[in-house]
Amino acid sequence: MDLRYTQDETKFRNELASWLASEVPTYGLSPSSHDWDARRVYDTGWQRKLFDAGYAGINWPKEYGGRDATLIEQLIYFEEIAKANAPYVGVNFVGILHGGPTIMAEGTDAQKAKHIRGIISGEQVWCQGFSEPVAGSDLAGLQTRATRDGDDYIVSGHKIWTSFAQVADYCELLVRTDPDTPKHGGISWLIMPMDLDGIDIRPLPTIEGEGEFSEVFLDNVRIPIENLVGKENDGWRVTNVTLRFERGTAFASDMIHLQAFVQDMIKAAKQITSDGTSAWEDKALRREIGHLSGELEALWAMVKLSVCEALESGVPGLGSSAIKLYYTSIYQRITELGVRLMGRAGLSRSDVGGMPSSLFLARHFNAISLTIAAGTTEIQKNIIGERVLGLPKEPKPQPR
Amino acid sequence: MNFQPTEDQKALRETIHAFVADKIPNERFPDLVKSKGFDRALWSELAEMGVFSLRLSEDEGGVGLGYSDAVLVFEELGRRLVPGPLIWSHLAAGLIEGAATGDTVVGGIDLCGPQAGPILIEHLDSIDVLIVLRPEGIFRIDAREIDGEEVEVSLDPLSPVSYVASLPAGTQIADAAASARMRLEGAAIVSGQLLGLASGALELANEYAKTREQFGRPIGGFQAVKHMLADMFVKQEAARAGAYNAGATLDAPEVADVERAVSAAKITAGEGAIRNARTCIQVHGGMGFTWEVIAHYYFKRAWVLENAFGTQDEHSERIATLLEALN
Numbered sequence: 001m002d003l004r005y006t007q008d009e010t011k012f013r014n015e016l017a018s019w020l021a022s023e024v025p026t027y028g029l030s031p032s033s034h035d036w037d038a039r040r041v042y043d044t045g046w047q048r049k050l051f052d053a054g055y056a057g058i059n060w061p062k063e064y065g066g067r068d069a070t071l072i073e074q075l076i077y078f079e080e081i082a083k084a085n086a087p088y089v090g091v092n093f094v095g096i097l098h099g100g101p102t103i104m105a106e107g108t109d110a111q112k113a114k115h116i117r118g119i120i121s122g123e124q125v126w127c128q129g130f131s132e133p134v135a136g137s138d139l140a141g142l143q144t145r146a147t148r149d150g151d152d153y154i155v156s157g158h159k160i161w162t163s164f165a166q167v168a169d170y171c172e173l174l175v176r177t178d179p180d181t182p183k184h185g186g187i188s189w190l191i192m193p194m195d196l197d198g199i200d201i202r203p204l205p206t207i208e209g210e211g212e213f214s215e216v217f218l219d220n221v222r223i224p225i226e227n228l229v230g231k232e233n234d235g236w237r238v239t240n241v242t243l244r245f246e247r248g249t250a251f252a253s254d255m256i257h258l259q260a261f262v263q264d265m266i267k268a269a270k271q272i273t274s275d276g277t278s279a280w281e282d283k284a285l286r287r288e289i290g291h292l293s294g295e296l297e298a299l300w301a302m303v304k305l306s307v308c309e310a311l312e313s314g315v316p317g318l319g320s321s322a323i324k325l326y327y328t329s330i331y332q333r334i335t336e337l338g339v340r341l342m343g344r345a346g347l348s349r350s351d352v353g354g355m356p357s358s359l360f361l362a363r364h365f366n367a368i369s370l371t372i373a374a375g376t377t378e379i380q381k382n383i384i385g386e387r388v389l390g391l392p393k394e395p396k397p398q399p400r
Numbered sequence: 401m402n403f404q405p406t407e408d409q410k411a412l413r414e415t416i417h418a419f420v421a422d423k424i425p426n427e428r429f430p431d432l433v434k435s436k437g438f439d440r441a442l443w444s445e446l447a448e449m450g451v452f453s454l455r456l457s458e459d460e461g462g463v464g465l466g467y468s469d470a471v472l473v474f475e476e477l478g479r480r481l482v483p484g485p486l487i488w489s490h491l492a493a494g495l496i497e498g499a500a501t502g503d504t505v506v507g508g509i510d511l512c513g514p515q516a517g518p519i520l521i522e523h524l525d526s527i528d529v530l531i532v533l534r535p536e537g538i539f540r541i542d543a544r545e546i547d548g549e550e551v552e553v554s555l556d557p558l559s560p561v562s563y564v565a566s567l568p569a570g571t572q573i574a575d576a577a578a579s580a581r582m583r584l585e586g587a588a589i590v591s592g593q594l595l596g597l598a599s600g601a602l603e604l605a606n607e608y609a610k611t612r613e614q615f616g617r618p619i620g621g622f623q624a625v626k627h628m629l630a631d632m633f634v635k636q637e638a639a640r641a642g643a644y645n646a647g648a649t650l651d652a653p654e655v656a657d658v659e660r661a662v663s664a665a666k667i668t669a670g671e672g673a674i675r676n677a678r679t680c681i682q683v684h685g686g687m688g689f690t691w692e693v694i695a696h697y698y699f700k701r702a703w704v705l706e707n708a709f710g711t712q713d714e715h716s717e718r719i720a721t722l723l724e725a726l727n
Contacts, residue, residue, distance in 0.1 A: 001409065001468040001648040003655045005401050072401050266727045280724075283717070290663075290716030293723055297664035298638045301403070301645035308404040322637045325630070378623075384633050385626035389606050392621035 020084035043090030047122030082256035095126035127168035437483030437558030447502025468647035471592035478596020483558035541570035598672035639672030
């Protein structure tokens with residue numbers, strides 16, 4: 001159980017930190033979240049800088065232009081980019097984390113040639129067309145239909161929670177190609193160019209009143225069959241192969257952001273007058289912040305343990321569900337404490353009276369989404385109960 | 401960096417696990433209650449296994465292992481609810497003659513915390529020497545010189561406590577820094593033991609949830625119960641990460657703030673042990689509230705150890721103070 005970094009790891013950290021120190025301050029501030037075109041330019045411009053410096057696709061194989069960094073280097077990478085306040089992966093998220101790795105693993109040579117370099121260098125933006133109004137946690141129940149017509153699939157359906165659809169060039173689309181086989185069996189994975197006829201994008205504002213989600217309506221969209229990734233009706237497996245690229249190293253960024261937020265809270269508590277003295281003098285508040293920070297420290301250690309387990313076994317551990325549950329719980333409790341601390345200043349979503357209510361409320365809104373997105377808390381608990389603890393499974397649904 | 405236990409560490413944990421599982425089967429608890437949680441023969445065997453001496457150098461009769469090894473060993477002692485002043489004798493090895501070999505049974509009390517009293521000493525009838533942690537240093541008292549009155553009923557039947565109205569001053573054997581250091585080490589190692597409690601309680605509850613049937617199904621198949629067990633798993637993993645982090649940071653103090661790592665461990669391990677013991681009782685239903693099912697031992701020991709080397713509240717305040725210094 002050795003927490004010390006090797007010389008090579010430290011060298012990697014130092015080089016990255018000094019590169020970030022020279023590039024981040026001159027790159028400029030992120031544009032307004034409403035201005036989608038500016039966001040695309042900003043996020044893809046940063047991706048290009050990462051690419052040119054050899055820091056793009058940190059976990060991608062070298063043959064695809066990636067860094068092929070060790071898992072420990074990846075942890076360091078996410079830690080340092082958060083410490084440097086570097087731009088977030090933003091609109092490149094789907095391509096870098098899922099679309100690209102899927103094409104690497106399952107795509108044809110032509111598909112790889114067309115998309116891989118574009119994704120890693122920030123030229124191609126991707127969005128994800130998986131969830132549907134009728135298929136959320138039960139994703140395999142999706143109903144968007146694709147029927148063959150000559151050299152095309154004709155696709156109709158309704159996708160939801162599609163991030164970055166407004167500015168995406170391509171969509172990784174899950175469709176039902178065989179309505180007659182049981183749910184997981186009849187699904188295919190298609191590359192959908194977003195400029196085809198029949199695609200209607202409607203923004204879906206979140207409880208924040210804006211946000212990156214859209215609904216995407218598909219009405220007889222003609223997608224060439226050369227855009228099928230993997231075999232027809234094998235899309236469920238194709239979707240899941242990318243799991244082997246994911247080791248939870250990106251949590252390192254979240255740890256740094258949360259530590260910084262705790263420091264913001266302490267600063268705010270010192271400014272706030274309560275009972276005639278600074279709110280930070282309140283023993284109950286100090287204990288609560290201390291307790292949550294202790295948990296955060298343990299969570300950081302949990303991430304390291306899990307990544308090191310993957311290092312030894314080569315596969316992501318089932319403990320990743322525990323990390324997600326613990327992370328989202330801590331995040332929600334810390335940010336709720338932030339809202340409590342704001343008191344009536346929190347009635348305003350823009351800063352008033354010197355109180356950072358805009359940041360504190362934005363963080364709490366974000367926190368609320370985390371126990372829903374990427375596998376709800378309830379689904380994660382089922383995974384732990386059944387796959388880790390070996391408890392009896394939920395009754396299987398009957399095939400339609 | 402590789403934070404996972406090494407092969408040697410896994411083997412060490414497995415050896416202790418097998419030893420205590422063999423020595424303390426569930427059927428043995430009534431005997432242990434009769435002997436007030438202390439058995440000299442078992443104590444000698446634990447000493448032979450290296451439980452007290454493992455961090456001493458070979459010259460001093462130990463094997464030169466680190467804090468993370470100690471955390472793993474105490475995890476297994478906690479899992480099986482092994483009673484006795486284990487941590488005090490471990491901490492006293494090298495400081496009090498005979499502690500490492502088990503010939504001298506060393507108990508202790510920590511008087512550095514914020515609580516003024518009462519002074520309650522665990523296992524007073526079984527120990528030979530008491531060490532006292534005070535802010536000004538470590539003191540040694542011959543147990544025979546202590547006038548203590550065993551309380552009528554102790555919380556944990558395996559951790560008898562005696563009320564001491566007036567504790568003799570004893571002989572100072574180490575300075576203030578050594579006292580603070582021992583308190584820190586104690587908090588780290590007791591976090592390992594608390595992790596073991598959290599984990600043992602989960603194992604017990606999980607086994608029951610798979611075998612106990614109601615409405616024609618094992619109760620663990622119902623989401624309400626399954627999700628309670630998943631929550632216990634998360635608490636266990638948080639306790640594990642906290643405790644291992646404390647041990648590994650003590651072993652390599654250049655990597656992070658040792659005090660913060662240890663306080664974080666005491667918080668997450670304490671919470672894991674208490675919450676998992678409570679949920680273990682709940683999962684067992686009415687039987688969980690009986691003396692017969694061993695769930696209550698986890699619950700009671702968890703509260704004994706919560707009050708060792710600083711409570712969650714005290715360590716939470718400590719972390720807040722450390723964070724404020726960074727602000």
